[in-house]
Amino acid sequence: MEQKTQNNPTITTSTFTGVMELSKMGAASVPSSYILPPAYRPNLGTINDPEPHLAPIDMSLFQQPHRRPQILEEIRLACKELGFFQVINHGIPPSVMSGALDAATEFFDLPQEEKLTFASGDVNEPVRYGTSLNQLKDKIHFWRDFIKHYSHPISKWIDAWPSNPQNYKKQMGDYTQAVYMLHKQLVEIVFESLGLGPKYIDEDIEKGSQAMAVNCYPRCPQPDLVLGIPPHSDYGYLTIILQSQQGLEIMDCDNRWCRIPIQKGALVIQIGDQLEIMSNGQYRSPIHRATVNTESNRISIASLHSLALDRRVAPALELVNEQNPPLYRQGSFTEFLDFLSKNDVMERRYLDTLKINL
Numbered sequence: 286m287e288q289k290t291q292n293n294p295t296i297t298t299s300t301f302t303g304v305m306e307l308s309k310m311g312a313a314s315v316p317s318s319y320i321l322p323p324a325y326r327p328n329l330g331t332i333n334d335p336e337p338h339l340a341p342i343d344m345s346l347f348q349q350p351h352r353r354p355q356i357l358e359e360i361r362l363a364c365k366e367l368g369f370f371q372v373i374n375h376g377i378p379p380s381v382m383s384g385a386l387d388a389a390t391e392f393f394d395l396p397q398e399e400k401l402t403f404a405s406g407d408v409n410e411p412v413r414y415g416t417s418l419n420q421l422k423d424k425i426h427f428w429r430d431f432i433k434h435y436s437h438p439i440s441k442w443i444d445a446w447p448s449n450p451q452n453y454k455k456q457m458g459d460y461t462q463a464v465y466m467l468h469k470q471l472v473e474i475v476f477e478s479l480g481l482g483p484k485y486i487d488e489d490i491e492k493g494s495q496a497m498a499v500n501c502y503p504r505c506p507q508p509d510l511v512l513g514i515p516p517h518s519d520y521g522y523l524t525i526i527l528q529s530q531q532g533l534e535i536m537d538c539d540n541r542w543c544r545i546p547i548q549k550g551a552l553v554i555q556i557g558d559q560l561e562i563m564s565n566g567q568y569r570s571p572i573h574r575a576t577v578n579t580e581s582n583r584i585s586i587a588s589l590h591s592l593a594l595d596r597r598v599a600p601a602l603e604l605v606n607e608q609n610p611p612l613y614r615q616g617s618f619t620e621f622l623d624f625l626s627k628n629d630v631m632e633r634r635y636l637d638t639l640k641i642n643l
């Protein structure tokens with residue numbers, strides 16, 4: 286049956302087989318459009334484990350004032366060296382996290398026709414479903430199925446979210462709201478660790494956005510030849526990732542890929558480009574990617590927090606002086622989106638274009 290999709294009239298379901306379908310069909314090899322040129326392949330055998338000192342941060346210890354300076358120092362070091370850390374005892378109940386992962390699993394299990402009704406390449410759409418189908422202009426395809434939705438304030442957006450599976454809105458909604466509250470606490474902590482006031486960007490946060498990127502990486506017969514997501518950094522200020530199993534990798538200061546281990550109940554906190562700029566390069570917005578595996582489908586839910594689209598972001602004046610001149614020119618989300626639309630998918634690092642060569 287040929288069917289045009291709602292938001293993208295050029296896509297017909299009869300001409301396209303998504304990664305979920307390929308995986309369900311038990312394909313023994315990946316179609317050639319997914320196979321990366323050798324230089325971009327993940328070299329799965331050479332991936333490192335991250336620095337052993339990067340133990341997860343126990344957020345319940347913030348209740349004990351005498352432990353606070355030590356934890357702030359741990360966070361400062363992690364943000365400086367790698368640009369990420371994990372948190373445990375963060376207050377989001379395990380049932381809320383598993384509820385969101387279950388809702389995502391059920392959504393991606395839906396027939397392709399149903400998911401394609403959300404297909405769109407337009408970033409202004411409140412809900413966007415994507416598969417390799419949206420990447421045709423890039424010629425290289427990735428082994429990922431995803432749905433992105435705008436999420437804050439939830440009352441403004443939730444009507445547009447999928448109503449099948451039936452529990453999607455409730456379960457994804459509960460997690461979305463909980464992770465929004467957690468991000469506010471974390472932003473205060475991260476700004477405090479930079480020596481800026483904890484309320485440094487409070488007002489801007491109110492005008493900013495939260496987008497949930499719900500990703501599914503189906504099991505893949507040839508994981509060495511493909512990537513789920515190519516190397517990139519996130520443009521916002523903070524990303525919080527819930528992952529069902531290993532697959533997220535971060536590039537360290539020596540350009541080595543490190544896999545982020547799964548820690549029970551933990552969430553991964555990543556610094557984004559806007560924070561690297563505001564910190565004048567003290568904190569890293571890490572380049573990261575997602576690899577896939579032969580065993581099982583992997584789900585990740587990235588809560589992407591950004592300042593308003595047209596908000597120009599510059600190094601904090603408090604962190605700039607004669608010894609520390611500004612290292613970045615101002616950037617904005619609008620400029621970032623324009624950059625993405627014009628550059629090759631494997632070379633999209635907007636932040637590099639903002640660096641000032643001293």
Ligand SMILES: O=C(O)CCC(=O)C(=O)O
Nearest residue numbers: 498500528533575585587
């Ligand atoms: O799947 C992951 O762990 C990473 C997702 C990601 O980087 C993103 O959605 O921006």
Ligand SMILES: [Fe+2]
Nearest residue numbers: 517518519573
């Ligand atoms: Fe990302």
